[in-house]
Amino acid sequence: MRPQPRSPWRQRLRSRRWRLWAALILLVVSLLAVLVFLAAEYEEARDQTALEQDAATVSNDIRSNLLRNVQTLQTLYSVTPTVDSWSTPAADLLAQHRELVRLEWRDTGRRLLAHRDSLYIPDLFSYLDRAQALPEVNLACDNAVRQSGPAYSSSYFWPLRNGKGIEMMEMCLPVTRAGTPAGFLVATYSLPGMLAELTNKDLLRGRGLAFNEADGTRLALHSSVTGSRRTLTARAVLDLPGHTLLLQLQSPRLVRGLFPNVLTAVVGALSLALLSVLLLLGRDIRRRQRAELDVAEALAFRKAMEDSLVTGLRARDMQGRITYVNPAFCEMVGLSAEQLVGSGLPAPWWPPELVDEYQQRQMVRLAGQILPREGYESVFQRPDGTRFPVLIIEAPLIDAQGQQTGFMSAILDLTEQRRVEELNRASLERLQATARLATVGEMASLLSHELNQPLAAIASYASGTLNLLEPPQGAEAAVAPVQAELAQAMRRIGEQADRAGRVIKSVADFVRRREQAREVVTPQSLIDAIQPLLGLQVKKQGIRLQIHIAPDCPAVLCDRTMVEQVLLNLARNGVQAMPPGEPTTHSGLRLLRLEVGPLRLHSGQGPGGQAQKTWVSFSVTDHGTGLSPDVADKLFTPFFTTRAEGMGLGLSLCRTVIEQHGGALTHEPAQPRGTVFRFTLPGAA
CATH class of the missing domain: 3.30.450.20 (PAS domain)
Structure with a gap:
């Protein structure tokens, strides 16, 4: 039996299918060829670019x-x-x-x-x-x-x-x-x-x-x-x-085979195959990303809060090892988070002498005996040795299952609080000192008023006694030596009473801030005014007084009475700085030296035609025990004194008097020991 011929429709369908397969194969082959060509060109361009970069290098x-x-x-x-x-x-x-x-x-x-x-x-x-x-x-x-x-x-x-x-x-x-x-x-x-x-x-x-x-x-x-x-x-x-x-x-350039390019095509095909899997995973990934974004935002918000705090935060486990610290705590103790996390006891910020005390306190806490949550004060030490007070508030750290995993501490730096308290205390002390100064001013005014009358009476009695001691007019008999000495003593009483009155008047004027009268005075007259009183004191203490005035020293323009008091006060301080019975110089003598000389002498005129000022230096040198650094820093502070009977106002008032004259009062160590007090006064024109 002869086979039936195929129908034209089937043949056309089969021919179309083959053409489609051929077109698909041709498309795949063309795609592979283009991919291989592009890969080769890309590799060559990449090698050329790399070679050009190496040439530039x-x-x-x-x-x-x-x-x-x-x-x-x-x-x-x-x-x-x-x-x-x-x-x-x-x-x-x-x-x-x-x-x-x-x-x-x-x-x-x-x-x-x-x-x-x-x-x-x-x-x-x-x-x-x-x-x-x-x-x-x-x-x-x-x-x-x-x-x-x-x-x-x-x-x-x-x-x-x-x-x-x-x-x-x-x-x-x-x-x-x-x-x-x-x-x-x-x-x-x-x-x-x-x-x-x-x-x-x-x-x-x-x-x-x-x-x-x-x-x-x-x-x-x-x-x-x-x-x-x-x-x-x-x-x-x-x-x-x-x-x-x-x-x-x-x-x-190495000639590569086809296999790497085919492998690239296979990878591309596998990428297409994985696209479906990626589509399936996309929804899950989007959900996961949304959840991760929420968690990241929550973590970022918590970290931003912790980083912005000025309070130090510290978390520890049950063994006392640090598991977390915030930037404020790192800055507080001067150590980085890498150095702190994982460290245990003793803590690196504990002062060495307090390690045993702090160790005992931490052992009590780790043993379960929790201290009160209102906090306690402690002292921390930075790596550079700086110490600062802190307030520690600690509480147990409980996890999601209700179990205690450690301790969470909040640490507050009390340095600024202590500084404010110290400023308040210093302000209160200054107010108290101001009140004492006001009281001293009132006392000075009251004393100057009350002492003027007795001093005036002393001067009157001294003047009357001198009148009685003077011989009658026309008498030819010589005055007896005893009577002459008695007259000289009464003159001295009158001079000192008059001088005491001037001192009280100057102090009163100084307290009332009145303008003081200044006059041209020679340094010799200033020394002569205090020498009788000073001579008695140094003679009583067994101290040798040495006075040197430069021959070319000019006169000074000053308030005579106040400057005499400054000289006398500095000289008395020098005498009191040398205790009796102790040799202070190489020769074994206790010596107090007063020197006066020109500090700077200029002749002619200045650059603008004006006369240049001349200064005179006064120095009082003792060879006592000297001044310690702590005493030297507070020497001119009102009410500071090293003597039990002193008021602490002498040197402060002396410096104020000298500064009102335009000069300066300074001190420096003497050789081989002792102290030199030096002040300057403007020379008379």
């Missing part, structure tokens, strides 16, 4: 090393200022840098002062004289002068005796000393040496490197690519001051 390395050589030459000149000392360091430099074949030191006229040749090319200038390269040297130095810095000449070929040659280039560096041109340092470079010594050897392994002209002429060759494989070429410009070189880098 080699060019930058050469430029950086040339700049480093310039700095080395500058250092060579600065440490070897003379021609004789320059030769040996130059030879060492040539031995360390093989790219340099010659170093020269030329003066400002470019005459050769000194030179050294490289040991690696000993016969470099044996075939041709160095003078043949002077045009290149002059060209580089001209460019260096114009640019005020190093400059390079164009490269030139230098023949050698063995029929070969070398491409070289000159570098000229102008040098100065104290801002004045001092000549030039000329360095001769070998282009092959630059390629060999100034480049990265690992980067050039298996590659070719050369210097070429712009037209392709090869100047110097370091290495070349061997074999018949296809090579990639990259060029980079080495732009130097005064000259430009073209760097050529070659690299062989």
Whole structure:
């Protein structure tokens, strides 16, 4: 039986299916071919880009090393200022840098002062004289002068005796000393040496490197690519001051097979297959991301709150090891979080002498005996030794299961609070001192008022007694010696009563802030006024009084009574500083010295035509035990005294009196021991 012929419809359907399969296969093959071609082009472009980047890197390395050589030459000149000392360091430099074949030191006229040749090319200038390269040297130095810095000449070929040659280039560096041109340092470079010594050897392994002209002429060759494989070429410009070189880098390109590209196509197909899985995972990923975002926002909010706190936070486990600290606590103790987390007891911020006490307190807490939650004060110490008070509030740390996992502490720095309390205390003390000063002022006014009448009575009685002691007019009998001495004593009583009245009046004027009357007084008269009272006191204490007044010392313009009181107060303090029975000088004598002399004497007129002021210095020197640093700092503080019977106002009032006259009251140690009090008064015009 003959087979039935196929229907045209089926044939057309089958033909269409094959055409579809053929089109699909053709499409897949075309896609693979395009993918392989694109992959090959991409790889070649990638290799070319990488080679160009390496060429730029080699060019930058050469430029950086040339700049480093310039700095080395500058250092060579600065440490070897003379021609004789320059030769040996130059030879060492040539031995360390093989790219340099010659170093020269030329003066400002470019005459050769000194030179050294490289040991690696000993016969470099044996075939041709160095003078043949002077045009290149002059060209580089001209460019260096114009640019005020190093400059390079164009490269030139230098023949050698063995029929070969070398491409070289000159570098000229102008040098100065104290801002004045001092000549030039000329360095001769070998282009092959630059390629060999100034480049990265690992980067050039298996590659070719050369210097070429712009037209392709090869100047110097370091290495070349061997074999018949296809090579990639990259060029980079080495732009130097005064000259430009073209760097050529070659690299062989490995011919890869088809398998990596097919593998790329397989990966692409698998990527399409995984698309469905990705679609299924997309919804789960979106849900997970939403949950993670909520958790991250919550954590970020909590961390922002903890970082913004000025209160230190610290979490510890049940063994006392730190598990968390915030930035405020790290800043408080001066340690980083990495140093604190994981550390145990004893804590690094505990003062050494309090370690046992703090250790016992922590052991009680870790044993379960929780301290009250209202907090307790403690003292912390930073690594630099600074100590500061803190308030610690601690509570148990409970996890989600209700179990205690440790302790959470909040630490407050009480330094600022203590500072405010100290300021308040100091302000209160100043108010109290001001109140005492007001009371002293009132007492001074009351005493001056009450003492004026007795002093006036004393002066009156002294005057009446003198009148009775005077002989009658016309009497020829001589006054008896006893009567004369009694008259002298009564005059002294009257003078001292009058002086006491002036002192009280000056104190009253000082308390009331009235303008005091000043007069021209000689230093000798000031010393004479206090010498009788001071002489009695030093004689009683067994102290020798020494007074020296410079012959050319001018008179001073001052309130006589107040300055006499200042001198007397300083002299009495000097006497009291030397306890009886203790020798204070090398000779074994207890000595009190008063010196007066001009501090600065100017003649003529000042720059503006005005007369320049003259100052007179008064000094009181004792050889007592001296002043300790603590006492010296508080010496002029009101109500501060080192004597049980003292009020602490004498030196403060003395300084105020001297400052009202425009002068200054200072003190300094005396030699071999003791103290010198010195004050200045303006000289009379």
